[in-house]
Amino acid sequence: MTFSISLTVNGVRRDVELDNPRVTLLDLLRERLQLTGTKKGCDRGQCGACTVLVDGRRINSCLALALSHDGADIRTIEGVAEGGHLHPVQEAFIAHDALQCGFCTPGQIMSAIGLIQEGQTDGDPERVREGMSGNLCRCSAYAGITEAVLDAQKKLAEAGGTDAGRRDAA
């Protein structure tokens, strides 16, 4: 049996035929849509490398069944820069040296965009660390990550809006 689903991925509608129902959202992005920026670390919800935004909310795509998300609006790391300009969170990660090997970074950035949009941290580093605890970094760039998130959050607030993840989603 085949299943057809359609998703909006980074603003573009994608119709996908699935030959079996077992495909996770992560595998759909990486293997069917060639969007390999989203990483597979543990594949079991334990590391955050696979974080994407679904309808504006950060989730672990490795524990999401693609079929169950038929019709959803997905944003991945490939879709956060706009018109040749990096997303403010991407810029902040560079400015604060918030990475070493970079494997966890797409997940960290998507999680940070989601966290900022959730609007719960009030610029408190403790709340940022807690809010980012679902993203492990084996290079232990945590101090820089916390700095980057705080900085990006401040810049986004100054620019007038925390709605960073959905900027062009109308």
Added chain:
Amino acid sequence: MNDFDYIRPATVPEAVAAAAAPGAAYLAAGTNLLDLMKGGVARPGRLVDVTRLPGLDAVEWLEDGGVRIGAMVRNADLAHDPRFAASFPAVAEALLSGASGQLRNAASVGGNLLQRTRCAYFADLDSACNKRVPGSGCDARAGENRLHAVLGWSDACIATHPSDFCVPLVALDAVVEIEGRGGRREVPLAELHRLPGDAPEKDTALEPGDLIVAVRLPAGAAAFAGHARYIKLRERTSYAFAVVSAAAMLRLEGGVIAEARLTLGGVAAKPWRDAWAEQALAGARPDEEAFRRAAELALAGARPSGDNAFKIELARRLVVRALALAASGTPERVPALPGSPFSSLPELHHDV
């Protein structure tokens, strides 16, 4: 992962009919079920997707002051619902102490209640496990069992239930609304999860096809809002399951405890509420002596199931701490590190 049929029913009765078939399972966010399916621990032949069923995603305030939480309300949305968090702060704190931001955005109320044990032998197909394969034995008994149960366990199974959310819910007399083949019924949450006895394969009182549609808190539950905490000891401060946890709630009148609620997590196959401890607290002054007495009573029946005698003393101390924190008043907002007895050094900046 095994192959399966995928069904997305449009109505609750269709869902119940589809899920009553042998080997069928409901799929909510899938953060527990898909994990277990990847490991081959769960092998449902049919997934019945409940994420779009109508009427399951609302938090409704009842006329009598109680609240009804739809089974598909996401853990994060419930914790951040301002009225809910103000009325039931220990429930919000428990939710926010669990899993991660990403998982809480996905995880549903119903799925949280029905998540399965984190016993490593349950998750490992090469190990003997009575819960996974009835009658096969229990490798946890002679294995790595520091985190296993100290209350209500049996020779057949020493696993614990991992949910944080359920702990304060049981303390507050939550009721589960179930739609099944025989229609609608209600079960107190305290009776939803079973102790293992000689049938650890059966986690709950649910029958095939039973769909959790909502969880209700009674009107009186909000009376504890001023003195309510959920404290959770973990092996790391965040993104970890409880070693032991406690929901402690007090209603104070004129400097005396009028009514107390106390439920432990991480110690048994279900949230462990202790009526003796609650009764001993009622009428007492909220002081260390009363809290210690409650702790002794709450753990009176505890015994180690392996290398976990430390959990009994840890739980006693946690009860005292949680009651003391509850007595000192619910913080205005869930603390930066929800459920934690710690806070880190004020600033850990590396480049400013």
